[in-house]
Amino acid sequence: MNFELTKEQEMTRKMVRDFAEEKIAPRAIDIDKxxxxxxxxxKEMGELGLLGIPFPEEYGGSGGDTVTYALAVEExxxxxxxxxxxxxxxxxLGASPLYYFGTEEQKQEFLVPLAKGEGLASFGLTEPNAGSDAGGTQTKAVLEGDHYVLNGEKSWITNAEYARSITITAQAGKREDGKNIISAFIVPKDTPGMTIRSDYDKMGVRGSNTSEIVLEDVKVPKENILGDPKKGFGQFLHTLDGGRISIAALAxxxxxxxxDRALAYAKERKQFGExxxxxxxxxxKLADMAMEVELARNMVLKAAWLKDEGKPFTKESAYAKLFASETAFRSANQAIQIHGGYGYMREFEVERFLRDAKLLEIGEGTSEIQRMVIARQLGC
Ligand SMILES: Cc1cc2nc3c(=O)[nH]c(=O)nc-3n(C[C@H](O)[C@H](O)[C@H](O)COP(=O)(O)OP(=O)(O)OC[C@H]3O[C@@H](n4cnc5c(N)ncnc54)[C@H](O)[C@@H]3O)c2cc1C
Incomplete structure (x- = not known):
């Protein structure tokens, strides 16, 4: 593994950092509030090519790699x-499954606009009664002539209200051993029968859209089934493996x-004359935080590098997601402690970091599920 970033990776990191500091940071408190x-x-991120970083130029992307994308998410x-x-x-979750498993036609129709930054997409896996046990999906897809009819409900789907298309998982029959066949369907946003509501009042990541989706006799053309109809379960496991690298990078x-906030504050705040x-x-506290951030970042970069090299990365992405999300929560908690009473106030932002970090221990597989993934990889 080469520990030095390439010139392109460094340049993208700087470009994203400048954009984040100039355009996003001044609005972060209001976005949350x-x-x-x-x-x-x-829209601006799309124009800068950020939504297409890990996709090839032939599909509207920037032709970058997972390492570059992880650096952008971190910034x-x-x-x-x-x-x-x-x-x-x-x-x-939105664009990557289309890239991994889509047919050429599906890539042209659904991936290209996403990679070009002309729209967003979502991934609808979780249901009211199927969370960690996502294989227990109850949404059903029934083939009727040249289209599937979908009925069911999805919970907490990120970006759905603003999505161009949503990849929805559903039971589409039974295997010989009696288990459900799960397939994934690309559902364009304006398809009749799909209702999207964003009424959740969340603890953190409050500016990220989170929606409930109700599917009532939603007709999807047969061609919109994603990849091999029998491999939907494996598809979402692979999608989540990749997604975990980005959640870890966010952490x-x-x-x-x-x-950064805790260190700056600690140098400035005087008590007992110093x-x-x-x-x-x-x-x-600061030393532990610095060490854990460094370790978490190395874990993210290693998992991203393995993915880019085409090597197995399931275990490493679970390591990174688990360790980085728990590091983010601990670091935000310590940052509040170092700020004392000021840390409890919204304007100092560290309380938001804690609320936002908590989601990262839950979404795309809880910490318990990451430990199960790792144990399975160990052969348990
Ligand atoms: C803000 C937000 C955004 C989200 N975005 C998306 C999205 O875009 N797409 C999507 O499909 N989903 C999304 N989710 C759903 C998320 O992935 C699930 O919440 C998560 O997978 C956990 O499922 P659950 O909430 O049903 O918890 P449950 O599965 O009910 O788990 C409850 C508790 O039991 C534990 N548990 C469950 N099974 C086991 C076990 N076998 N052994 C030990 N412990 C276990 C869990 O770790 C957890 O602590 C989002 C959720 C949130 C909150």
């Missing part, structure tokens, strides 16, 4: 968890922001 989905920022997450989550979901961004950074109790 008003649960405002920043449509205009996504956005560093200033705004909400924008970071919607960005990561748009690329890793590194929040952890880094927590460290800056609190002179107290060993505070120094040890």
């Amino acid at each position: 008003n649960s405002e989905f920043p449509v205009d920022l996504f 956005i997450g560093r200033v705004c968890g909400s924008t970071g989550l919607s960005y990561a979901a748009a690329v890793s 590194v961004g929040i952890a880094q922001a927590s460290l 800056p609190i950074s002179k107290f060993q109790a505070i120094q040890f």
Whole structure:
């Protein structure tokens, strides 16, 4: 593994950092406070090519790699968890399955506009009664002539209200052993019978759109089934493996922001006649935070590098997602502690970091599920 970033990776990181600091950071408090989905920022991110980083130019992308994409997610997450989550979901969950499994026609019709930044997409896996056990999906797809008819419900789907298309998983028959066949269907946003509601009042990532989807006799052309109809289950496991790298990168961004804020505050805040950074109790917190951020970032880059090299990365992406999300939560918590009472106030932002970080221990597989994935990879 080469530990030096390429010139292109460094350039993209700088470009995204400049954009994040100039355009996103000044709005982060309001985005959270008003649960405002920043449509205009996504338009600009699309124009900068950020929504197409890991996709080839022939599909409207920027022809970058997973490492570059992870660096971009980190930089956005560093200033705004909400924008970071919607960005990561748009690329890793919305566009990536179309790239991995779509036919050439599907890529042209559905992926190209996403990679060019002309729209967002979502991935609808979770249901009211199928969360960690996503294989227990109850949404049904029945083939009728030249189209499938979908009925069911999906919960907490990121970006759905603003999506151009939503990839929806559904039971589409039974295997010989009696288990459900799960397939994935590309459902264009304006398809009749699909109702999208965004009424959730969330603890964190409040500016990221999270929607409930109700499907009532939704007709989807047969050609909109994604890839091999019998392999939907494997498809979403692979999609989640990749998505976990981006959630981990977002967590590194929040952890880094927590460290930056805590360090700056500790140097400035005086008690007992000296800056609190002179107290060993505070120094040890900062030292632990710095070490964990460094380790989490290395784990993200290793998982991304493995993916780019075409090597197995399931275990490493679970390591990265688990460790980085728990690091983000711990770092944000310590940042609040170092800020004392000020840390409890919205304007100092570290309380938002904690609320946003909590989601990262839940979405795209909870911490418990990551430990199960790792144990399975160990042969347990
Ligand atoms: C803001 C937000 C955005 C989201 N975006 C999306 C999205 O875009 N697309 C999508 O499809 N989903 C999305 N989700 C759903 C998310 O992926 C699920 O919430 C998550 O997978 C957990 O499922 P659950 O909430 O049903 O919890 P449950 O599965 O009910 O789990 C509850 C608890 O039990 C534990 N648990 C469950 N099974 C086991 C086990 N076998 N062993 C040990 N412990 C276990 C869990 O770890 C957890 O602590 C989103 C969720 C949120 C909150």
